[in-house]
Amino acid sequence: MLPFSKPSISEDEMRAVAEVLASGWITTGPKAEEFERALAEYIGGGIEARVFNSATSALEASLLACGIGSGDEVVLPAMSFVATANVVVRVGARPVFADVELLSRNLDPASAESAISSQTRVLMPVHFAGLAADLAAIRELSAANHLVLIEDAAQAIGSDYAAGRIGSSGNPVCFSFHPNKNITTIEGGAVASADPDLLQRLERIRFHGIERFANGEIDVREWGGKMNLPDVGAALGLVQLAKLDDFNRKRRDLARAYLRRLPRDERLLLPADVEGHSWHMFCVCLDFLALPTTRHAVMQWFRERGVILGVHYPAMHLFSLYRRLGYSEGDFPVAERIAAQTLTLPLFPAMQESDVEQVCGLFEELLHGAPP
Numbered sequence: 001m002l003p004f005s006k007p008s009i010s011e012d013e014m015r016a017v018a019e020v021l022a023s024g025w026i027t028t029g030p031k032a033e034e035f036e037r038a039l040a041e042y043i044g045g046g047i048e049a050r051v052f053n054s055a056t057s058a059l060e061a062s063l064l065a066c067g068i069g070s071g072d073e074v075v076l077p078a079m080s081f082v083a084t085a086n087v088v089v090r091v092g093a094r095p096v097f098a099d100v101e102l103l104s105r106n107l108d109p110a111s112a113e114s115a116i117s118s119q120t121r122v123l124m125p126v127h128f129a130g131l132a133a134d135l136a137a138i139r140e141l142s143a144a145n146h147l148v149l150i151e152d153a154a155q156a157i158g159s160d161y162a163a164g165r166i167g168s169s170g171n172p173v174c175f176s177f178h179p180n181k182n183i184t185t186i187e188g189g190a191v192a193s194a195d196p197d198l199l200q201r202l203e204r205i206r207f208h209g210i211e212r213f214a215n216g217e218i219d220v221r222e223w224g225g226k227m228n229l230p231d232v233g234a235a236l237g238l239v240q241l242a243k244l245d246d247f248n249r250k251r252r253d254l255a256r257a258y259l260r261r262l263p264r265d266e267r268l269l270l271p272a273d274v275e276g277h278s279w280h281m282f283c284v285c286l287d288f289l290a291l292p293t294t295r296h297a298v299m300q301w302f303r304e305r306g307v308i309l310g311v312h313y314p315a316m317h318l319f320s321l322y323r324r325l326g327y328s329e330g331d332f333p334v335a336e337r338i339a340a341q342t343l344t345l346p347l348f349p350a351m352q353e354s355d356v357e358q359v360c361g362l363f364e365e366l367l368h369g370a371p372p
């Protein structure tokens, strides 16, 4: 079976994890600190990194550290993994959705602008599948409206935008190291920021609110949770980070092979090849109604032929939780079209071009044969 995603774990990672397991200190400690320094150096721009047990925690902590809570609104794209909206609810604020652009699946700045109200405090773009959102327009929008910019870069470690790496801009940028991301710590995440006060607050929120003083005393002045990354995961992350540029090069080569080989057909919409893309996922839109068939039947048809496809994602505003805020069908036509038509093709560094050939051959068969 060819999965749509698979972590690249070799002897190096196993050795690094075994060393930590044998060291006598397996939870957060020296490896987590070393991973933070390595991430900061990799991302560049003078930022510091703080690691977390997930991107969900990293996003929640970033919102809290920026003082976001009850009565505040956060503008975000309707097309993302549901964690992007859930963290806003979690801190007591209100997610306000905006539509996305069809090819990039990223926040449409015009739609975001029309979602801004007097309650809006944060703009939270997502770099979908590793492709940077339109940060020039988004930064302008956030500056003009005095908003905090928190980037959900869960899918974008190693992506570039203009001259810099995603995460190097100084505002809070959150990454994920979940096993299907471009590097993994099993579960894990990080915040990149250049603001020393924010970084200190993140540390407190990450671990029970505890503040440590030079005289050995501690105090707890504000709430903190339990969001720390164990050293076992950090050791894995350190080895993976050293390989990230190689992984991303392989992803880019495979994505380009897909773009060369996939059939040109008006029922199949392909992603754009943009400079700086880290190709976390390769997502297409297929017009199931025009075939005519259903996504379920197509996915089953591929599975019977040894290929597992993914669905990224349903539109968040149509989940029951968010319909309760008043959203319904027709609110964000582009996000809804993507949700109805999307398929994620296999893409991970250990894949071969022959795997790409197999998937492309199946698409040709699907589009030219009897619909499943």
Ligand SMILES: Cc1ncc(COP(=O)(O)O)c(C=O)c1O
Binding pocket: 053, 054, 055, 056, 057, 080, 081, 083, 084, 126, 152, 154, 155, 175, 176, 177, 178, 188, 189
């Ligand atoms: C855009 C986006 N945001 C947030 C998350 C949450 O990441 P994690 O699983 O590390 O909590 C994900 C995970 O897939 C994601 O894709």
